[in-house]
Amino acid sequence: MGADSTLRSRFERGLDAPICLTWELTYACNMSCSHCLSASGRRDPRELTTQEARDFIDEVAAMQVFYINVGGGEPMIRRDFYELIGYAVDQGVGVKFSTNGTRLDAGAARHLAAMDYLDVQVSLDGADAATNDRLRGAGSYAAARRAMEHLADADFGEFKISVVVTSENVSQLDDFAAIAAHYGAQLRLTRLRPSGRGVDSWADLHPTREQNRTLYHWLVAHPRVLTGDSFFHLSPLGAPLDGLNLCGAGRVVCLVDPVGDVYACPFVIHERFRAGTIRDRGFAALWRDSELFASLREPGSAGACSACGSYDACRGGCLAAKFFTGLELDDPDPECVFGLGEQALASHAVSIRPRPAPDHSRVRAVVRPHHERLG
Amino acid sequence: MTCSSKRCPSTVSAASTKSVADVPRPFARSGHWSLSDAVSLREESFGALAYHHGTRRLVFVKSPVLVDVLRRLDDYDTVDDALGALVEPGERDRFANALASLARSEILSGR
Numbered sequence: 232m233g234a235d236s237t238l239r240s241r242f243e244r245g246l247d248a249p250i251c252l253t254w255e256l257t258y259a260c261n262m263s264c265s266h267c268l269s270a271s272g273r274r275d276p277r278e279l280t281t282q283e284a285r286d287f288i289d290e291v292a293a294m295q296v297f298y299i300n301v302g303g304g305e306p307m308i309r310r311d312f313y314e315l316i317g318y319a320v321d322q323g324v325g326v327k328f329s330t331n332g333t334r335l336d337a338g339a340a341r342h343l344a345a346m347d348y349l350d351v352q353v354s355l356d357g358a359d360a361a362t363n364d365r366l367r368g369a370g371s372y373a374a375a376r377r378a379m380e381h382l383a384d385a386d387f388g389e390f391k392i393s394v395v396v397t398s399e400n401v402s403q404l405d406d407f408a409a410i411a412a413h414y415g416a417q418l419r420l421t422r423l424r425p426s427g428r429g430v431d432s433w434a435d436l437h438p439t440r441e442q443n444r445t446l447y448h449w450l451v452a453h454p455r456v457l458t459g460d461s462f463f464h465l466s467p468l469g470a471p472l473d474g475l476n477l478c479g480a481g482r483v484v485c486l487v488d489p490v491g492d493v494y495a496c497p498f499v500i501h502e503r504f505r506a507g508t509i510r511d512r513g514f515a516a517l518w519r520d521s522e523l524f525a526s527l528r529e530p531g532s533a534g535a536c537s538a539c540g541s542y543d544a545c546r547g548g549c550l551a552a553k554f555f556t557g558l559e560l561d562d563p564d565p566e567c568v569f570g571l572g573e574q575a576l577a578s579h580a581v582s583i584r585p586r587p588a589p590d591h592s593r594v595r596a597v598v599r600p601h602h603e604r605l606g
Numbered sequence: 607m608t609c610s611s612k613r614c615p616s617t618v619s620a621a622s623t624k625s626v627a628d629v630p631r632p633f634a635r636s637g638h639w640s641l642s643d644a645v646s647l648r649e650e651s652f653g654a655l656a657y658h659h660g661t662r663r664l665v666f667v668k669s670p671v672l673v674d675v676l677r678r679l680d681d682y683d684t685v686d687d688a689l690g691a692l693v694e695p696g697e698r699d700r701f702a703n704a705l706a707s708l709a710r711s712e713i714l715s716g717r
Contacts, residue, residue, distance in 0.1 A: 238666055241652050248648070250655065250664065295648040297657035297664070323646065325659050348659045 236543075242475060245482045245528035248294035248518065253486045253497040256284075256306040256315070258591035262331050263428075264356070264367045266395060266436060268498055269488070270427035271304040272593035277490045281311045283510070287487070288319045290514050298325030298348075302497070304489065304591075307334035313342065320348045329354060329393060331371060332378025340378075340385035352393040352419060353378050358406035362399055366436075383414045391457065393419045396446060397436040404449050408456070419457035420450070422464075425555040425565075426498040427587045433556070440573075443566060444468060464548035464564045467541035480550050481506070481527035485518070493517050495527055498551030501585055534561020535575060541568075548572070557582035631716045633709035635689070635702055640680035642715040649673060656713050665713055671697075672704055679705075679714070 259274035260267070279287065291299065299319060306312055306328055316326045327350035335343075335353070343351055353375050357363030360372035382390045392411050394400065400407075404420075411418040425433035438446060447465040450456060450472060460474035475483070480496035481504075487493050491509040494500055506521035518524065536542045548564020556565045556576060563571040576582065633639070641647060644660040653667040654676075667673055675692050682688035685705060689698040708714045 238652060238668065241650075246650060246655075250657075295646060297646055297648070297655070297659075298662075323659075325657075325662070350662070 239475065239477055242479070242483050243477060243528070243530070245524065248515075249296050249485055250479075250483045251298045251300060252291070252296060252484060253300040253302060254287075255302050255304060255486065255488050255497075256312065257304040257309050257489045258589075259308045260304040260331075261308065261333055262305070262368050262371060263593060264371075265432045266356075266366060266397070266423060266427075266429040267592075268424055268426040268429055269302075269304065269500055270587045270590040270592050273591045274304075274308075275490050275589070275591060278309075279489065279491050281314065283491065284311070284315050285318055287491070287509055287514060288315070288322055288324065290509075292319075292322035292324050294515055294518075296324060298327060300497075301326055301328035303329075305331055305334065307339070316349065317346070320346060324348075326350070327352060327391075330378070331367070332375040333371075335378035335381055337381050337384065340381035340387060344382070344385040344387040350391060351382060351387065352391040353382070354393050354395075355407070355410070356395050356397065357400050358403035358410060362403065365399065366397070366432075379410075379414050379416065382416075389415060389417050391417050391419045393421065395423050396420050396438060397423050398438050398442060399436065401438050401442045401446055404446070404453075408453065417455070417457060418453075419459065420446075420462075421459045422461040422549070422552075424498040424549065424551050426551050427500065427590075428592060430555055430584065430587055437566060440566075440568065440570060443568065447472075447568075461549075464545050464552075464566055465568060466544040467568050471544055476544070477546050478548075478550050480504070481521075481524040485524075487514065493521070495523065496551060498549070499554060501554070501588055503554070503585070504550075532561050534559065535571070536561070536563055539563075539569070539571070555585060555587075557584040631709075633685075633706040633714075633716065635685040637685065637716050638683055639685055639705065639709060639714045639716045641676055642712060645713050647673070647676060656708075658711070658713055661712055663711055663713075665708065665711060669704075672701060675701060675705070676708075676714075 255269055257274055257278060258271045260271040263272055307330055319326050325348040329352040332353045343349060355363060355375045356366045363372040394407050408418055423433060423437050443465055447468045462472055463476040466472050466476055484496055485493055486497045488500060493506045493509060495504040506523045507517045533542050533547060536547045550560060552565050553560055553562055558565060558575055562575045565572040565576060644658055646657045648655045653669050654673040656665040656667055675688060678692060679688050689701055693701050705714060
């Protein structure tokens with residue numbers, strides 16, 4: 232059963248504490264996926280110290296945030312990774328962390344399997360190496376499958392396989408389900424956003440309207456598959472999908488980045504949606520008092536969607552998807568199931584698409600022509 | 607009065623086999639039930655959010671009176687005793703049904 236409308240409007244006005252929050256532990260990553268939502272690669276030298284991270288966990292525990300989604304970059308790269316997730320669990324804060332699997336060897340799997348209140352999500356964006364590695368880089372499919380083998384060997388239990396649905400892998404949903412079943416794992420599908428490096432790859436990679444329709448019906452037929460509540464823009468296609476069916480940005484979720492900056496959600500790492508830093512007054516004060524969050528909790532106008540009978544089903548869709556495609560925030564979602572987002576994109580005479588900032592992508596080595604070295 | 611969401615995100619994932627001790631007992635008003643040790647109950651203006659760390663299930667408790675019952679259930683020998691002390695007579699069956707659904711989703715544990 233989804234949340235009813237009274238409860239939903241209560242959530243839209245914001246809760247005293249997030250239900251959960253995403254915490255990107257580091258921008259450092261040994262991969263450079265073309266759709267990375269945090270444009271990760273290089274470590275930010277201003278990263279939170281271990282002590283700052285522990286203080287933050289204390290605050291989150293005091294607010295009774297139920298769990299944190301730990302990501303990155305590749306979170307396992309941080310030297311204090313086990314210390315921090317162990318500390319969170321000890322404080323009663325559940326941990327779900329996402330990994331590319333490259334650091335998840337047999338020893339790591341045994342360590343993780345011994346912990347309670349911990350979920351592991353191994354990212355996989357293709358059901359075969361060719362599809363996956365086009366997005367995630369050479370060898371990434373094999374690395375993810377190895378990590379899954381280690382988790383299964385360590386009797387971790389039901390870990391998650393996390394797939395970002397793209398135009399290239401949407402035809403492989405049954406194959407992903409089979410891989411999950413093979414390991415006794417749970418499949419988790421989430422929406423591709425034009426965030427981070429996705430700004431440049433989204434146009435090619437996002438599912439078409441027809442593919443989104445197929446995806447919707449597949450999700451309805453597979454209610455055990457997790458979705459991170461990310462496909463609510465498809466709910467007008469029929470019965471609402473399970474979940475809150477609303478944009479939780481700054482209302483019931485938010486993002487804390489590796490340097491302690493707080494953003495409205497994991498998909499809007501951009502100055503426009505930065506509420507402040509936990510280094511000033513801590514997290515709780517920001518969550519309660521930030522002007523940005525206050526504005527996100529005001530009753531929104533349906534804008535261009537007000538004439539649409541399905542506004543109640545999708546609430547206009549995803550803030551991040553609109554922002555990074557250059558749409559207004561009260562425009563339809565760019566993947567509106569009725570095609571109204573595509574029309575809106577086409578109708579704007581000028582479309583200014585924000586760039587991700589900060590951007591921690593690794594800069595490719597530039598070979599300087601010989602003559603530049605002279606003089 | 608309660609409503610649980612099982613694959614939302616931001617809210618929840620469905621039951622995981624990990625950390626879930628055993629199969630829940632059938633609910634009976636004549637038995638002793640209390641909030642599971644694995645559950646965090648967080649009060650909200652509409653009632654409370656209850657999160658089960660084992661099943662990863664989030665439940666919305668949409669009645670402040672029910673929240674009070676949940677917190678104090680452990681003080682009574684039976685569910686009927688708790689309802690008799692804490693809930694208006696005309697509301698007791700409705701609350702018992704809500705508690706039964708919470709027992710099914712392992713938010714309550716019985717002994």
